[in-house]
Amino acid sequence: MRSGPLVVASALGLALSAASERLLASGEVGFGLSYDARVPVGSFRNAIGDPSWQGFLGSFDYFPVDWMSIGVAGQYNLFQEGFGTQTTALPRGAITAEAFRYATIWSLYPVVRFYLAPLETLRPYFALGVGPVNVIQAVLTSDVYLRDDSWHLFVQPTAGVFLRLGPDPNYGLREDPAFGVTASVSYAFTTASLGDVSNLSYVGLQVGLYAKY
Secondary structure, three states, X not given: OOHHHHHHHHHHHHHHHHXXXXXXXXXXEEEEEEXXXXXXXXXXXXXXXXXXXXXXXXEEEEEEEOOEEEEEEEEEEEEEEEEEXXXXXXXXXXXXXXXXXXXXXXXXXXXXXXXXXXXXXXXXXXXXXXXXXXXXXXXXXXXXXXXXXXXXXXXXXXXXXXXXXOOOOOOOOOOOOEEEEEEEEEEEEEOOEEOOEEXXXXXXXXXXXXXXX
């Protein structure tokens, strides 16, 4: 007759164990790769007004708990625009001709993400990345090529969602694995300058794939 309390205690222990796994799934890692389209904002548009359709974003993340990851991300964007005849200042004088300007921006930086519903099929998240950024800017006019390569500070907040594809047979337990698609919106701020423009900033949309093991 004393088996009743033992059964209840065992069931409670199993429930607590499952809850522990649900709240703390340490040791998992994630990999992501996204297409990254950007639009210059602020004074950046005075130098290059066209959007950047050539960009990508990759990440590697470690999950100490379900609702947070820390990792490293790398991204690349190319902004470019052609201009009509204009006068371009040179180190020794100036030249009047058609001009083409571009800015290549890439960065490798640490990033932290916070997931609002880490065990659901649809998982909103917020992220913040801070690190160094390399900006290569150039102007090509006639047969003259002006180029500058410099390093600056990069800050990027992001809001996005992860959509898990397929059923989750281990809902509430460790995922093995989780695979899906991601969509996010980012705002990048840099301390870089481009001609008379300072603090280059740009916003964009990222769409890609993400896997968590």
